[in-house]
Amino acid sequence: MTVTDTAHAVDPERGTLAKAAHENFPVAPFFLPRAWRTDLMAVYGFARLVDDIGDGDLAPGGADARLLGVPEDRADDRLLMLDAFEADLRRVFDGSDGSDGSPRHPLLRRLVPTVRRRALTPEPFLGLIAANRQDQLVARYETYDDLLAYCELSANPVGRLVLAVTGTSTPERIRRSDEICTALQIVEHLQDVAEDLGRDRIYLPAEDMKRFHVQEADLAAPSANASVRALIAYEAARARDLLNEGAPLVGSVHGRLRLLLAGFVAGGRAALNAIAAADHDVLPGPPKSGKVHLLREAGVVLRGEG
Secondary structure (H helix, E strand, O other), rough: OOOHHHHHOOOOHHHHHHHHOOOOOOOOOOOHHHHHHHHHHHOOOOOHHHHHHHHHOOOOHHHHHHHHHHHHHOOOHHHHHHHHHHHHHHHHHHHOOOOOOOOOOHHHHHHHHHHHHOOOHHHHHHHHHHHHHHHHHHOOOOOOHHHHHHHHHHOOHHHHHHHHOOOOOHHHHHHHHHHHHHHHHHHHHHOHHHHHHHHHOOOHHHHHHHOOOOOHHHOOOOOOOOOHHHHHHHHHHHHHHHHHHHHHHHOOOOHHHHHHHHHHHHHHHHHHHHHOOOOOOOOOOOOOOOOOOOOHHHHHHOOOOO
């Protein structure tokens, strides 16, 4: 059991929030106003916990199940846990608890003042829950459009919540944000092909696998063959195009938010560069980019040069 798992077993709220330091992209960096950091961490706590439920990555001990009112002997039932989590989320918005009206889980209680302060709506949160339900029922995606529909649930709500928390939502910004978030989700899928396969999930569209003559067994190899590398390069180019389409979002905002959004775009580009530097062989593990590369990409984004 890791230090984080031990902390989570004792304090689910603290254990879940501690994972923010290990995310691919900054969650609530120090340069943001304190009020934004507080609210972004509340949103992160929700998103991290729902992903952990969907992935079966909750810390041992059953603390989260007990908090959500799920019998300990059914804590491994992910759909049941997601249903209980959605019921607790609805208490954030309507107070329909049988007792004092407050959510049961501390991470959702933490979300209440953020929802009220920022006038957040349930839809983005429900989308993230729906994405994790889908992960229990759908393990393969036939077309790229099918994958984009999944990203609409699994990724785009996060960007929309960032805009809502910072009070900068407009239809055009939401559109650009969706492009960035979908791109980042695809990048994460490319980094995690081997890990996802271990969960019996493949996020590479089946039609593209057929086009590049890639079999599922090829994804289980220690390293990628030429066909897999060509497929990864193809999907990486799609992600880069989406990032480029969404990048004008950065120039549409000002101040510290501009730095945060530039970090998201730069993180995606740096990850794609690392994949390319590995000759698109992602099977041994996620190719990583260093901080120097990330900062260089952030400078390019902030100058509007790419």
